[in-house]
Amino acid sequence: MNEDRKKIWALTIYIVGIFIIGSLICPLLWNIIHSSPLQNIDSIGKASFGKVCNRAFMLVAFIGLWPLSKQLNCTRKDDFGLAIPRKKFWKEFGSGFLLGAITLLCLSLFFYFIELRTLKSGPVIPRLLKSVQKGIITGVAVGLIEEIFFRGILTRALSRISPLISAILISSTVYAAVHFIRGDSSTDYAIIHWYSGFTYLKSAFSLYSDPRFIGSFLTLVTVGIFLAWLTLKRGNIALCAGIHAGWVCIIKGTSHATRTDKESPYYYLVGNYDKFTGYAAFIWLSIICLCTWFYLEKKQRKGA
Template sequence: MSFATRAKGFLAAEGAGHAARLTALFFGYLFVALLLAAALTYPLIQTGWLDYEPRRVMGRLAQLFILLGLWPFLRLMGLAHRQALGVAPTRARLVRAIGGGWLLGIGILGALVSLELMLGVRVPDVEQLQVPSLLEKAVAALIGGLLIGLLEETFFRGALYSAIRRRATVAAAAAGSALLYALVHFLKPHALPPGVAFDWAGTWSMFLQVFAGLFQWQHLDSLLALFSAGVFLALVRERSGHIGWCIGLHAGWVFVIQLTRRATDGDETASLAFLAGHYDGVIGWLAAFWIALLAWGYWRISAWRANRRARVTPNPGPG
């Protein structure tokens, strides 16, 4: 084995270790926010100020702590600047990218949902197919998608991707950010089991159940679909140099998923129902394959275009 080969292998291993450490650190930040939320859920509900389910209170508190601590955390990591967060381009350029990404995201998942409808995996909900109701749902899905896209892309494809990419390869940064992105979707508080009292013991039981979804085999398909989506978004971030397209794509996907869940129903008796997944009835094995194929095609085509531009660009030479 040549020295160059050994050096390349060492650098790859070092980059993978760097990606693993930073992914664990970002996970630790989210874990601390959830831990603080669990510690405050019971005493806050005991005050009588809130009349919501404990799981909803815990979830909202966790989101609040994540937002409150995000900027200090980014400053500590040296990521509190526009370049690291992927928002360095001008506002006009970002807005155009978000708009283009949104339309592209609708096209990508719109094709997936259309195929699921053709296969009978999902069926229209006739009662929900009324114009006023659909418009209301569409507006809510649009706003929700943009907010989710902005927050999640800033965290995952902005801060986390930049942190890993400083000392690691595209593959390590894409895999690390995509893995945490996929896992976080299953870290959600659940309702207490019947017969379990809501007290301190019940609160911590609910906290531990947050991690139970990670170990359920029926979520494997959706986990892989979300991982594929995270890799795709990371590759878009790498090629474009910012997260504008990522925000738009993410928002478009959320828009389609939310509208699909409100205007259609999953048919669990269909022979191909397993293709849609258990997480939300939309993203499963079919989505994992479709988005992975798009990610592969995008990377190959964008690499070809970059090489082509490099060949046709004249070299000015010295002087």
């Protein structure tokens, strides 16, 4: 039990540390950028303070991942959900990617046909090609990183110190909750103080004040439960990382190519997180997750 408490404390310190240390290094990172040749790079030098803060939090989270893994005794490939031959990993990842992309593309097209989302102005073909490229790159990166942490490490670590259902529900709730801790990346200040990171952090919880977050929150909890179950069921993250990547690919690609019509009578179907997840996504992905679950269970029984 004492060892279990240490792991819980390690997770708590890690999460709190991201916010505190991240807030402290935001001004430092800002000053480094604007007092070095980095300021001459447009994508970096012209970034707002809010965007720099977001990167600072991500940097701290990444650096702290290895110490956290050691505290949780998660230092082997199996502890990250990666105990699977490389060729088989990418084969399952690819299958999952297609499943995720196709299922969410259906929802994206639905939004387009009911005119909830409309194409942005400009040449259509180049924008669509750019959207596909952006979606694939972002999808693969997010799918792998988030699955390694939330399902490979967090869910599996919790499953060793708590009942399986509790591990799945806790990790899925945490997964959903952190997505809504996000400030406006365009936030900028005339003068940067040592405490400016904390000022920005205070605004990062504003999404919770809007009731429209509920639909998106339900969507993320649902897919979190499904992906956690899938990881524990299969013993690795290959398939669920692919599905996750496919979903993100379509969301990012759709967001790049289209805009949400706030005047649409169907605007209530999307939440305030990414203007894509919401009540419609919650219902549709719940159906997809249940169908996939029944299919895999049936397939396993036939193979037994």
